[in-house]
Amino acid sequence: MSKNLVIVESPAKAKTIEGYLGKDYKVASSYGHVRDLQKGNNAIDIENGFQPTYEISKDKKDVIRDLKKLAKGAETIYLASDDDREGEAISWHLQEALKLDKSKTKRIVFHEITKNAISKAINNPRTLNVDLVNAQQARRVLDRLVGFELSPILWKKIKTGLSAGRVQSVAVRLVVDREREIDGHTAVSSFKITAEFSLEKGKVLNAELPSKFKTKEEAESFIKDCVGASYDIRNLEKKPGKKSPAPPFITSTLQQEASRKLGFSVARTMSVAQKLYEAGKISYMRTDSLNLSDEAITAAKNEISSSYGDNFVKTRKYKTKNASAQEAHEAIRPTNFSHRTAGNDDSEVRLYELIWKRAIASQMAEAEIEKTVASIGISTRKENLVATGEVVKFEGFLKVYTESTDDENGESESKGMLPPIEIGQALALGEMKAREGFSRHAARYTEASLVKKLEEMGIGRPSTYAPTISTIQKREYVVKEARDGHERKYAEIILENDQVTTHSMTEITGAEKNKLFPTNIAMIVNDFLVDYFPNVIDYSFTANVEKEFDEIAHGQKTWNTMIESFYGGFHKTVETTEQVERSEIGKVRELGDDPATGKPIIARMGKFGAMVQMGETSEDEEAEKPKYASLRKGQFLDNITLEDALELFKLPRDVGEYEDKVISIAIGRFGPYIKHDDKFISIGKDEDPMTLSLDRAIELIKAKQEADAPVAFYEELPVQKGVGRFGPFIKWNNMFINVNKRYDFDHLTEGDIVELIKEKIQKEIDKVIHNWEDEGIVVEKARWGRSVIKKGRVKIELTKTVVAADLSLDEVQAIIEKNAPAKKKKTTTKKATKTKKK
Known part of the structure; x- marks a missing residue:
């Protein structure tokens, strides 16, 4: 038994750290959180200061048992979970669940998994920070109260299975508000003037008018005035400038840039970064600090100097704007700047390269730019055309990295070098064009731009962005998808060889790629929450709650006092809202009457989503039943028209x-x-x-x-082929049988098919440990050495310690009776239950 026990969160991290510490240390994993709030309504004692009741998660009982054995024989236990509020809470829960002796328990933290960082942490332990634990506890308790009291209201008033959350509902509101802003946008046209001038040796000078014309008539008048005009360079101005690098990554900027440059979802970015961190390749990836340690800055300086030269070095220390950021943390960076590549797969390699480039660039010299602006005079007009060019005189950080932006207009700002020109030079016009353009609506959110918006508003923290955005998609409040554009006409007025022509052109506009769209149910839930729970979904309120969590983390506020100040008004609103009639909630829009039958047409939510209804519902069985039609993708209850609805009724x-x-x-x-x-x-x-x-x-x-069509028959039953989520398969007797790579799927023989089916049948037979047919009970082998009990729809997974083969029928029935899900009860908090009893 090792003298020292180090407990970390993940097994991958444990393996790396144990290699650094040596034989006197045993490093074990808690596999994340080991305790959580008790399930059901009794988890929070509202009457007694919101005291929470925690329980060890079912899937962590074996982990706790094993850790207790290791802790019992250790002289010193080091709790080494991540250095943030979540990590501090994990360490506290471990101390409580394992009943650790505080005199021999130490808390250690590190921001990178390197031998030096681990040794430094072991030599500088501290005690648990109760304020950080309380901040996390306050977040968990508040979110449970909101979720447990708000979600049942949504089930009763709108639709079963809905959920609400303090941060997720605000994120949904942002997407809904943006969609309505887009729907309310009216495109305004204007005309942009561009010109091409022919120079010697086939070179071309491109210029444009700095201002736009509001009407076609104004643009046409300008173009006609230029017939027969002469053009010359009136002024030529060179302006030196500099560009500075972006700071190193924090969690939110890494998520945004990985989305823009690599096409990663927020969840994928965090998953890949976690692997790089656990392998010791990057520093901790959940951070809102821009700080770099002196050691890291020196290492970056040495790498830049040796690779690019001393003139490319410029040391910078970035100051975090966020007042609540933990400056003890560092920005995301490589643990070793001399390693330009790292990772076990393509995703890890690409993300590591992005982190390396951004961190290195932050310590490099500015890029020196020379901008040239040429003013071109028109003999027949007072306006000047302008040609702009840019030349990089010294690359600086651009040698390594250029930051991407959310370019909402789709226009690039990069400009090339102007061809050789001089003041007074006469120019020959090749072509002048006035092209009609249209004002753009605000861009729909991508995952990256939604993270950016949440961060700007102070909503959520680094650890919450990925799960929040994943949750609102899983709950089907928001969908991420591409949508086709539509045709739009625009006008062009062209001047060429002193002839003016006007053309009507068409373009495809409005195409979207990987954008976030709200669903109809999101709009209804959002409107309900805005109407009845404005505080919960208010942007500034949600941001202020985050500030209160920060105050708790710094010991400036008591956590249960903060919860109490919120809960009183919130719970009162819940009780009031329970009295609201369901018919008063949700969108029911009267669109008009069907011209053919005169029947009224309405748009509303139905059991399976948004729909339109023709005719009225009647209790009279003899009466004609209404017709229904589902809304198509991209149609909303908010704005569907009578004409749209009539088109839908053409189907089926x-x-x-x-x-x-x-x-x-x-x-x-x-x-x-x-x-x-x-x-x-x-x-x-x-x-x-x-x-x-x-x-x-x-x-x-x-x-x-x-x-x-069947590809064969076995025991007189057809065999079909197909390709699904998990690869090629054959289907026989309602069984799906995976076809692995040792078979040629395109040319399966009769012998292959028989072999695959027999193997599958034998596997199903081998899985069964007990089969009590009369009782309808089957006990089977499951994954990871466990077994599972099945009876009807009840499915109970046993722990590894239970030997299923030794169980009797009585014992199995007792397990079913104990674990079978109870009938759903009305969900209320303790306080609400007591009020009703009174």
């Missing part, structure tokens, strides 16, 4: 027959489809269900029939 439509069966086209929960012979065939994104022809429908039906 019969397009003809095939094999003596009617073919109909409709739209369902999962998009447009063809129905034929009681079979459903999905229609691709590039097909329009409103115009899909009979011939094309038959093509799709034949393709589906061919795909579903």
Whole structure:
């Protein structure tokens, strides 16, 4: 037994650290949090200062048992979870759950996994910081109170299964507000004047008018005035300038730049960064500090000097603007600047390279730029055209790295060098053009720009951005997708060879890629929360809550006092809102009447999402039932028109027959489809269900029939082939059988198919430990050495310590009775329950 026990969060980290510390140290992992708030309504004692009740997570009981054994034999226990509030809370929960002797328990922190950093941490231990623990505890308790009291209100008043959260609901509101801002935008046209001048040796000088014309008539007048005009260089001005590098990455800027440059989602960025950190390649990746240690700055300086020269070095110390940032932390950087590449796969290599370049560039000299501006006079007009060029005189940090931006206009600012010109030089006009352009609406959020907005508003912290953005997508409040653009006409007025011509042109505009779109349910939930819980979803309130967490972390405020100041008004609103009629909530818009039948048409939320309804619901069974149609992607209850709704009612439509069966086209929960012979065939994104022809429908039906056709028969049952999420498979007797690489999937023989089916049948037989058919109970082998009990829809996974083969029927029934889910009860807090009893 080792004299010293070090407990870290992840097994990957444990392996790396144990290699640095040697034989006197045993490094074990807690696999993250080991305790959490008790499930159900009794987790928080509201009447007694919001005291939480914690329990060891089911999947961590074995971990706690093993750690207790190791701790019992150790002279000193080092709690080495991450150096942030979450990490401090993990260490505190470990101390409580393991019942550690405080006299032999020490807390250590490090910001990188290197031998030097680990040794330094071991030699400089500290005690647990209770203020940091309380800040995390306050966040957890507040979020539980909000979630547990708000979500049931949403279930009752809007739709079962919805959820609300303090930060996630604000993130959804940002996306909803942006969508409505876009919907309310009216594009305003203007005309931009550009000109090309022909120079000697085939060179071209491009220029433009600095201001735009508001109307076509003004632009046309300008162009006509330039017929027969002469042009010359009136002024030539050179302006020296400098560009400075961006600071090293913090969590939010890494997420943004990885999205722009590498196309990574926020969640993927954090997952890959975690692996690099655990492997000892980068410093801690959850940080809001721009600080770099003196050791890191020196290492960067040496690398720059040896690779590029001393004139490329410029030492900088960045000051974090965020007052609550922990300056003891560092920005994200490589642990060894001499390693230009690191990582075990392509994602890790690319992200590491990005971090290396950004950190190195932050310690490099400014780039020196020379900007040249030429003013071009027009003999017939008072305005001057302007040509601009840029030349890099000294690369500086640009040698390594250029920061990307969220370019909302799609226009690049980079300009090349101007061709040789001089003041007084006459210019020959090649072409002048007035092109109609349109004002753009605000850009929809990407994951990266949403992170940026949340950070600017002071909402959330480095550790919350990725889970928040993942959650709102999993809950289907927000979808991330690409959408096609639409055609738009614009005008061009061209002057060439002293002739003016006007052209009507078309362009594709409004195409979106990897943007965040709100769903209809997001808009309804958002409006409900804004109306009834304005504090919870208010931007400034949510930011102020973060500041209060900071005050708790610095020992300036008591955590349960902060919760109490929020909860009283919040709970009162919950009780009031319970009295609101469901019919008063949600969008029910009267769109008008159907011209053909005179029946009213409304838009509303239905069981399966947003829809339009033609006709009224009646309790009279003899009455004609209403017709319903689901909204299509990109349509919102907010703005759907009567004309849009009438188009939707054109579906389902019969397009003809095939094999003596009617073919109909409709739209369902999962998009447009063809129905034929009681079979459903999905229609691709590039097909329009409103115009899909009979011939094309038959093509799709034949393709589906061919795909579903049996490739063989086994025991008189058909065998089909397919490719799914996990690769190629065959389907037989409702069993999906994976086809691994040792088989040629495109040329499976009858022998291959029989072998695959027999192996699958044997695997299913081998899985069964007990089978009590009369009781409908099966006990099977599961993953990771565990077993699982199945009865109907009940599925109970046993711990590794339970030997399933030794269980009797009575013992299994007792386990089912104890663990089977109880019937859903009304969710209330303790305080709410007591009020009702009174």
